């Protein structure tokens with residue numbers, strides 16, 4: 001869907017991105033991560049031509065992006081950024097409808113789409129549609145920014161630290177929301193973040209950059225299982241590698257049959273990292289497990305945390 005072929009960008013003699021090769025397929029959730037100044041935002045912005053590349057080729061849907069008018073390209077790609085950039089004198093409704101109006105959608109279709117997106121992002125239409133950006137919290141503004149990026153059902157969603165300004169609780173809610181939208185709509189998403197936990201939670205593929213070059217490109221599990229260098233290990237957080245890796249697995253993988261037992265139950269969809277925390281907080285070696293509808297599912301044993309993952313084949317996409 002998007003292909004970078006030996007792409008470079010230089011600013012005033014300083015290389016920002018050098019000989020980048022990257023191929024992003026339909027439906028992937030690719031997270032660009034790396035230290036400050038490593039070229040993440042430059043890479044993202046070259047996709048919708050907010051930044052023009054100097055060398056190499058970038059293709060979108062098989063055509064060179066230079067063959068598209070920038071505005072046509074941007075209408076086909078949603079773009080959400082940390083500072084949101086909502087139009088201050090427009091209501092939430094009008095802000096979300098920006099691209100559909102440019103595309104001259106019929107009014108009814110626009111109204112229905114705005115309604116649908118507000119509900120999807122848990123901003124009830126009756127309460128929020130007529131508000132202005134200054135009447136929203138920072139987190140609500142960011143949700144409107146994401147709704148606006150999704151409005152015309154773009155083929156790709158480009159996101160630059162979209163949850164950067166959020167408090168940790170809202171940030172987790174938004175990450176879950178985005179993961180749900182991705183699973184539901186099968187959108188191709190390319191996102192920049194500084195937050196390794198966010199990357200590991202969301203990405204089907206992580207692209208780790210350093211000094212404008214790719215250090216490693218793989219599934220989260222591949223990065224843990226076969227880190228390409230010490231830099232990768234340090235970036236993943238050397239001291240917490242085991243705990244972070246547990247975050248990639250779920251209770252479901254270690255579910256055992258068992259009768260309901262005492263203790264606070266954990267969901268089959270909880271991560272093994274959450275399970276570890278629950279074992280420690282409850283001081284128990286066995287946790288009751290429930291399904292998403294609250295019914296009894298079985299139990300999990302503390303010792304099973306040490307078992308190798310059933311699906312630990314690093315050649316498989318763990319996001320599926």
Ligand SMILES: Nc1ncnc2c1ncn2[C@@H]1O[C@H](COP(=O)(O)OP(=O)(O)OP(=O)(O)O)[C@@H](O)[C@H]1O
Pocket residue numbers: 011012015016034035036037038039040041042043194
């Ligand atoms: N408009 C610009 N003019 C000059 N240099 C720039 C410009 N934009 C980016 N750079 C430089 O290019 C390099 C890559 O910047 P980029 O913003 O892509 O990095 P980043 O990984 O997104 O960083 P951060 O995490 O701090 O946002 C940096 O050295 C930066 O200083």
